[in-house]
Amino acid sequence: MTSSTAPQTPAAAGARQWALLAVLAGNMLLDALEVSVLVVAAPAIGADLGLPPAGVQWTMSGFALGFAGLLLFGPQLAERRGRRRTYLAALALFAAASLVGAVATDPVVLVATRFVKGCCAALTAPMGLAIITSAFADGAARRRAVSVYAFFGAAGFTVGLLLSGLLTAWDWRWTLSFPAPVVAVLLVVGARVIPRDTPAPGTDPGRPDAAGALLLTGALFALVGGLSLVPADGWTGPRGSGLLLLSVTLFVVLGLRERVVSRPLVPAPLLRRPGLARAALGAACLNGAYLSTLLTSTLHIQGREGHGPLWTALAFLPASAPLACSALYSGRMIGRFGTRRLIAAGLSSALAGFVLLWHRGLNTPYPTGLFPALLLVGAGFVLAFTALNIQATAGVPDSGKGRASAVYQTAVQAGAALFLALTAALLPPASGRAVSAHAPALGAVVVIAALGWISAIGGLRPGLQDDPSRSTLVRRRTS
Known part of the structure; x- marks a missing residue:
C-alpha cells in the first residue's frame, strides 16, 4: 500500500x-x-x-x-x-x-x-x-x-x-x-x-479469505454456546453436545481448508513456532482467568455483599491500575531480564493470586481476601503483559510479524470467551446468595491459570532460540 x-x-x-x-x-x-x-x-x-x-x-x-x-x-x-x-x-x-x-x-x-x-x-x-x-x-x-x-x-x-x-x-x-x-x-x-x-502499482492483494473467517467465528461461537448450555442441559445435553460437536467439525473443516487456499488466515510456518504457541497459550490463560475472576467476584460482591457498582470497580483496581502505570517502562525490564523469565515470573505471581483467592474464598473480608489476590495478579500483568506480546513475534521475519501478532491476539480473545463461558457454567443462578457457590468457578480459574503457568515454565528450558536478544528489546521497548 x-x-x-x-x-x-x-x-x-x-x-x-x-x-x-x-x-x-x-x-x-x-x-x-x-x-x-x-x-x-x-x-x-x-x-x-x-x-x-x-x-x-x-x-x-x-x-x-x-x-x-x-x-x-x-x-x-x-x-x-x-x-x-x-x-x-x-x-x-x-x-x-x-x-x-x-x-x-x-x-x-x-x-x-x-x-x-x-x-x-x-x-x-x-x-x-x-x-x-x-x-x-x-x-x-x-x-x-x-x-x-x-x-x-x-x-x-x-x-x-x-x-x-x-x-x-x-x-x-x-x-x-x-x-x-x-x-x-x-x-x-x-x-x-x-x-x-x-495498492502499490502492479500488485494484486488477492481476495480475502472470508470463508475462513466465517468458519473460525462459527467454530468459536459453537464452542462457547455449547459450554453456556451446561447449566440448563448438563454436560451431556443434546443441545450442548450438538454445539460442541459442530465446533469440532468446523475447526476440522477450517484446518483442512487452510492447507489448500492461496491466502490462508494463518500461514502454516507460524503454527510451528513454539515461542508463538507458548505466548498465545500463556496470554489466553492469563486473560481468561482474570476476566473469569472479575465476573465471579462482581456477581458475589454486588449480590451477596450488596456493594454498589462504583465500590466494585474501585475494588478491582489493584489488578488493573499497576499495568496502566508501568506500561511505558516495561521495555526496560525486558531489556534487563529477557522475555521468558518475566513471563514465568508474571504467570507465577498471577497463579499465586488465583490460588490465594480460591483458598480464602470471596466471603473473606476484602483486605485479607480479594485485595492481596488482585495485587498478585496485577504484579503478574506488570511482569508478563508486554513480554508475552514481544515473545509472540520473536524470531519471526519482519514480513510476518503482523500476522504473528494477529494470531497471538486471536488466541487471547478466544481464550477470554472460552474461559468466561466455562466459569459461568459453574456458577448456579443463585450464586450471589450461596456462601460457597463461587468455589467451583474459582477452582476452574486456578486450573486455567495453572495451564498457562506450565506453558511459561516450559519456556525456561535451556537451548530455546525464540527469546530475542536484550539489545534488540531495548531498541524496541516502546513498541
Whole structure:
C-alpha cells in the first residue's frame, strides 16, 4: 500500500500527524475499555434482562468472539479495500452498534451488538498501529507515537472498569451508549487526517479469505454456546453436545481448508513456532482467568455483599491500575531480564493470586481476601503483559510479524470467551446468595491459570532460540 497526502508546511504536517495520533489513540482506548466496561455492569444487566450468569457472560464473550473472529481477516480486508476506508467504516459501525445496544431489550440483540463492536475493534486496533508506522517517519517521532498508542491500550481496561462503576450507578445502558458520540467525533476528525492509501502499482492483494473467517467465528461461537448450555442441559445435553460437536467439525473443516487456499488466515510456518504457541497459550490463560475472576467476584460482591457498582470497580483496581502505570517502562525490564523469565515470573505471581483467592474464598473480608489476590495478579500483568506480546513475534521475519501478532491476539480473545463461558457454567443462578457457590468457578480459574503457568515454565528450558536478544528489546521497548 502507498499513502498520498497533499504537500503541507512542516508546522501543518506536524499538527496533522498529532491530530491523527489523537484519533488513533482515542479509538484504541475505546477498543480496550470495551473489554472491561460491562464487567461491573454484569449484575445489573442480569437483573434487568432476567439472565443467569451463563447468559450474562455472553455480553462479555460476545465482544471477545467478534474480536477473535476478524483479527486474522482484517489485514487481508484492508489490503483489498484500503486501510483508511476500512478503518472509517469500522468506526461508523461501532458507533451505530453502541446506540442499538443501549436501547436493546432482547438479550440476543444486545449480544449481537457486542459481537459487532468486537468485529469493529478487530479491524481498528491493529490497523491503527499500521497507520502510525506508515504516517510517522522512523525514529523518535514514531517511537513516541507508538508509546502513546500502547499506553492508551494498556490504560483502556482500567478506564473501562471505572466508567462501568460510575455509569452503572445511574443506568447500565449508559455503559453501552457513551462511546457513540466519542466515536462520532473521531470519525469526523479521522476522515480529515487519516491518509489515503492505494495498492502499490502492479500488485494484486488477492481476495480475502472470508470463508475462513466465517468458519473460525462459527467454530468459536459453537464452542462457547455449547459450554453456556451446561447449566440448563448438563454436560451431556443434546443441545450442548450438538454445539460442541459442530465446533469440532468446523475447526476440522477450517484446518483442512487452510492447507489448500492461496491466502490462508494463518500461514502454516507460524503454527510451528513454539515461542508463538507458548505466548498465545500463556496470554489466553492469563486473560481468561482474570476476566473469569472479575465476573465471579462482581456477581458475589454486588449480590451477596450488596456493594454498589462504583465500590466494585474501585475494588478491582489493584489488578488493573499497576499495568496502566508501568506500561511505558516495561521495555526496560525486558531489556534487563529477557522475555521468558518475566513471563514465568508474571504467570507465577498471577497463579499465586488465583490460588490465594480460591483458598480464602470471596466471603473473606476484602483486605485479607480479594485485595492481596488482585495485587498478585496485577504484579503478574506488570511482569508478563508486554513480554508475552514481544515473545509472540520473536524470531519471526519482519514480513510476518503482523500476522504473528494477529494470531497471538486471536488466541487471547478466544481464550477470554472460552474461559468466561466455562466459569459461568459453574456458577448456579443463585450464586450471589450461596456462601460457597463461587468455589467451583474459582477452582476452574486456578486450573486455567495453572495451564498457562506450565506453558511459561516450559519456556525456561535451556537451548530455546525464540527469546530475542536484550539489545534488540531495548531498541524496541516502546513498541
